[in-house]
Amino acid sequence: MMSRTLLLLITLAVIPGAMAGQENPDLDARVQKFLDEHRRSWRDANVPMSDGQALYDIIVEKGYKQALEIGTSTGHSAIWLAWALSKTGGKLITIEIDEGRYREAVRNFEEAGLRDYIDARLADAHELVPALSGPFDFIFLDADKEWYSQYFRDALPKLTVGGCFTAHNVSDRTSGRRGRGRGMRGTDEFVELLKSTPNMETQFITTGGGLSVSYKSSGL
Numbered sequence: 001m002m003s004r005t006l007l008l009l010i011t012l013a014v015i016p017g018a019m020a021g022q023e024n025p026d027l028d029a030r031v032q033k034f035l036d037e038h039r040r041s042w043r044d045a046n047v048p049m050s051d052g053q054a055l056y057d058i059i060v061e062k063g064y065k066q067a068l069e070i071g072t073s074t075g076h077s078a079i080w081l082a083w084a085l086s087k088t089g090g091k092l093i094t095i096e097i098d099e100g101r102y103r104e105a106v107r108n109f110e111e112a113g114l115r116d117y118i119d120a121r122l123a124d125a126h127e128l129v130p131a132l133s134g135p136f137d138f139i140f141l142d143a144d145k146e147w148y149s150q151y152f153r154d155a156l157p158k159l160t161v162g163g164c165f166t167a168h169n170v171s172d173r174t175s176g177r178r179g180r181g182r183g184m185r186g187t188d189e190f191v192e193l194l195k196s197t198p199n200m201e202t203q204f205i206t207t208g209g210g211l212s213v214s215y216k217s218s219g220l
Helices: 004-014 025-037 049-062 076-088 099-112 125-131 145-158 188-196
Strands: 066-070 091-096 118-122 136-141 159-168 200-205 211-216
Touching: 025 076, 025 099, 049 076, 049 136, 049 159, 049 211, 066 076, 066 125, 066 145, 076 091, 076 099, 076 118, 076 136, 091 099, 091 125, 099 118, 125 145, 136 145, 145 159, 145 188, 188 200, 188 211
Parallel strands: 066 091, 066 136, 091 118, 136 159
Antiparallel strands: 159 211, 200 211
16 A cells, blocks of 8 residues: 555655745735735835736746846835745845945835745846856846846846746837826837747736746747
């Protein structure tokens, strides 16, 4: 007769993501309470809640574990990313150049209960992103818009096949869409770069700030 331990191991092996992360109701309640209490207080270049939720959903749905955020601000998006990674068993590296924003973000991570899921770095992303070894299966970009194309070029080789590269304040202007999801000045070159990169499949989501979502289809 098969032992109970062996049966458990086999069961876990055939359930996708069974060992990836664990349910943590206490953490969920703490994060939700933090987000509810700060719902109207996010300023200083943070993403709106709808964008945070969209990023969370991508990570959980795809089971991503190795995430990079370029541009922490005071931590709203990082909290959504790290909360999702707590479900998949992953961790986030997030980079912020401004010391005041960085310190406020770290305090927010502590209050939300997500510090263990976040490697927060006070650094110049222009220098650090090329130096990171990776690999990453999820990247979120929300930093200086005029550098978006270069961030993409530096990060793409570190993105795994099947991985996702997302960017904030971006839209496909040629789609004729209007409203809150329009791209910001400086992102046009980046949008054209996304479209011309053969191994990236890109869609544009009209959320609170506008998101590009690109999946890497091959290692070319």
